[in-house]
Amino acid sequence: MDITIPLVGLLAVVLLLLLRFKAVGAGVAVVVALFGFYLAGTDAADTVNQLVTAVTGALADIGR
Structure with missing residues (x-):
């Protein structure tokens, strides 16, 4: 899977946004x-x- 690093980065950004807007707590x-x-x-x-x-x-196919 050649998108591993960008996908991990995207998920990290989503997690940080969820924490920032208090949609989830740090424990969760x-x-x-x-x-x-x-x-x-x-x-x-x-x-x-x-x-x-x-x-x-x-x-990716949708974007083509």
Whole structure:
């Protein structure tokens, strides 16, 4: 997946905006980050990567 770094950056910006506008608290942000970290070590990681790849591919095709 060659969009990993930009996608992580985009998600970080979204998280910072959610924290800034107090849509979520710092505790929730930490829990979600830890969930993602531990999810990456499970068998579900391949499915999540395939889903993200499919969605980003579909969004890229819309722009053409």
